[in-house]
Amino acid sequence: MNAEVKTIQFQKNISSPFLMNCWYVAAMSTDVKGEDLFHRTLLNKPVLIYRKMDGTPIAMLDRCPHRFAPLHLGKRVGDDISCLYHALQFDCEGQCTHNPHGNGLIPKAAKVPTFPLMEKYGFIWIWMGDEAADPSKLPDYSMLTNGHSNSVGHTYMHVKANYQLLTDNVMDLSHIDHVHGEIISTRGQLSPLIPKIQENDRMVRAGWEWKQTPALLILNQFLPEPQAEARQFFDITWMPPSHIQLSVGATQTPDVPLNLENCVGQYDLHTTTPETEDSTHYFFATRRNHIEEDSEYNQMKIKAMHEAFETEDIPILEMVHTQMGTTDFLGLNPVLMSNDIAPVKVRKALMKLITQEQQP
Amino acid sequence: MNAEVKTIQFQKNISSPFLMNCWYVAAMSTDVKGEDLFHRTLLNKPVLIYRKMDGTPIAMLDRCPHRFAPLHLGKRVGDDISCLYHALQFDCEGQCTHNPHGNGLIPKAAKVPTFPLMEKYGFIWIWMGDEAADPSKLPDYSMLTNGHSNSVGHTYMHVKANYQLLTDNVMDLSHIDHVHGEIISTRGQLSPLIPKIQENDRMVRAGWEWKQTPALLILNQFLPEPQAEARQFFDITWMPPSHIQLSVGATQTPDVPLNLENCVGQYDLHTTTPETEDSTHYFFATRRNHIEEDSEYNQMKIKAMHEAFETEDIPILEMVHTQMGTTDFLGLNPVLMSNDIAPVKVRKALMKLITQEQQP
């Protein structure tokens, strides 16, 4: 057991509360710029992220194995990192390549744990588990990148709440009429509907279809008759550990199936990465299928969604987290309703995967 | 066991450290205005307090039983409260009256615990125990309200110390010559006196009588000969859990018994409600029996007393609380003196009541 793992266990004295052998978003691609040494705590561990001279992103534990100084305080020597405190130098595989002390021999244990990364869909994805990183476990989110670059936006928010509360919030869209403003209101149409659920071991999907007049105000202006009735849908799919694809659309064409091919709408990815059990990195990306080239609209749109999360969803979730005093939502015997079917299925599916992973 | 009780126990993992089946002050009447949703933590529980359209105050747990959002973020629907997060609606008995989700059936468990209130003496009193609220257990503090409205004042202070330290402070008036300024100094007359004590299961009373020249400077100007010797008294009575009546007066009439009928003086109520074990809501009311109609004097007086607590008593008590590192004062083997007789009797009486209440 290396020093790092031991530290974490010393601090927590429990096995990880998180699913480990899977991909989480570590950062937006744009977070890690040029020669910067970006750092962030992910799943309770301090992580250094930087780009090689050729642009490839690298992640390693942000902690020198000698005296535990944070490596992000150090400096770059080409693609290597030199620790600020005693100038031990590490390459992109975490191997010590230079020891300026004594006879200069490199201690066998002088290695920094590294973490496999993939850069895709505008995000840098990280694998922090002990098993070999499995690229096939990264779901296909190419919907985000299949389109004009002015039709897609990414944003990031820090939230002082357990990540599962954010998953709950998106998997239960019945809150939107109550928490959010007029602009995404279904005018009470959504709540009475029981979503159609599909599920398997690694997926929970929920779908709603309804009519409203006019359509959602983010969409109605792009329909033939903005003030007339439209058919609408939400289609959301959770995949472990905490990735949710959300499609929403509206159409006034009769009979066509409700999906983004036939509707004016957008495809979103909501994905969270635990910082700790009590705080979360919330990443969000969205691509629309209308006025795709309008860069100004694109910026306005991502800014408006960022603000809605920050001023409407997040304050509630942070207060709920504080009130609960635990991350075990189901253990508190909540009153559950039809709108909780999907989030509860997700919680149970995730718990099952974590339990399986931790079995000896 | 309902979700709320379970949460608290999950967080604290101990039985309540407080006496539960009794009345505490939840707020000053003036704290809960119009249609406001007032909220405050009392005895470790978040509590929502608001007034029905007819003015009657209502208290319930400030937590939706669905997803634990604070109800004070919600909105009023007549006398009901609608949760901000998913619009479950609750009436004044905590019963869910509207569920906009699915088929709209109201889950049997969709109830918010409520707490009986009484509004009396300028305060809203709350009963948070499991036993039926017993109005007869609210002592008679009608001295506060039997007089001209310009002769009475109420105030509130938040204190980062255990509530019992505040009880100690009032039950041991020997501190006033040392902590407070000239204006309420007995010039050393009080400390040497051993108070007369009366006690029974639900009361500890201590009385002092002495002479000083001149009388307490808050009173002497209302005596026939302000600079001459006066006879004075303090008469304080604790009742559980943490209510203390304090009468103080001075007279220059020989031989009359020392009480507020014969003396220039005032009647105070000091009462505290634990927020947590480490913080306290301190409520104070005072009524004087002289220049009762003088509204300006009244305001000046309550302001001066508020400031004396805030700048003189409270900083000491907060530092003592920090130094102690425990709420078990007697367990720290303090050096006790004659001035501790009354506060120690109160601590023991309260502990006995708490122990009795928790016996199975």
Added chain:
Amino acid sequence: MNAEVKTIQFQKNISSPFLMNCWYVAAMSTDVKGEDLFHRTLLNKPVLIYRKMDGTPIAMLDRCPHRFAPLHLGKRVGDDISCLYHALQFDCEGQCTHNPHGNGLIPKAAKVPTFPLMEKYGFIWIWMGDEAADPSKLPDYSMLTNGHSNSVGHTYMHVKANYQLLTDNVMDLSHIDHVHGEIISTRGQLSPLIPKIQENDRMVRAGWEWKQTPALLILNQFLPEPQAEARQFFDITWMPPSHIQLSVGATQTPDVPLNLENCVGQYDLHTTTPETEDSTHYFFATRRNHIEEDSEYNQMKIKAMHEAFETEDIPILEMVHTQMGTTDFLGLNPVLMSNDIAPVKVRKALMKLITQEQQP
């Protein structure tokens, strides 16, 4: 067991993590001025320090044994301290000398624990252990005071890290080329050297000798040929619990032994006193053997060293402390190198002394 000891044990529920029967620095002599009631937490205990009318410093627990009010809030009555809360008065031996309450008898237990002090070398030293204070256990730091008063300076820093990390930092001087600026750079000469070590039960000494061109920039201007090669040395000696003497010098005279008699250099004392396990009082004094009368240079020098610690060493050590999440550095299996020989010997020697002290 007196109340104070009980409090601490109640709070920590462990035996002291510190070596107790030894001298620590409590304050710089200049910290405790005139009639001030200086207070500071030392080894987890609140301590009051003040000077008698004759200037002799006095230390006692900063806590009244009656109701645990901090004594530093009180007032002086000659050489006695009168508690703010109830005016119990204590003399320099901690004995209660006045009780204004009841019959005025002084309770036998009304004593405040006092701590032996020595004032020497510009510091006030404190003995907080249960054994009798042993003046012979204070090492001889008269090097600090044997010289012109303009050649010596003292400074103080508060550090949010365990004190042993500060000891490590000084005992391992190999960091200076990496953490600090040009002015004390050895230009990589120091790191490859294995220090000569001497040790016994109560001392660890490490020495380095090397050549560099030019000499350290803090010294070279005082050598005959400032830009030419010089021979240099570091000589550092730790003594328990946390005192380190550090001599550094340079000479261009061939063959003479490298020490402060033959070299242009300075003698420093680095010494730390735990505030808690997670925070430290860092005291530093320095005396140079050149331009000893230059008061302006003296002030500049101590200011520059203070700033170097505060902006270069301390931020790293505080981050390391946070990363470690424990004070047990060796328990985290660090990668150790030749530059760790001296600090690891010190850690082991100190741990041995603490273990011996706590054996029944």
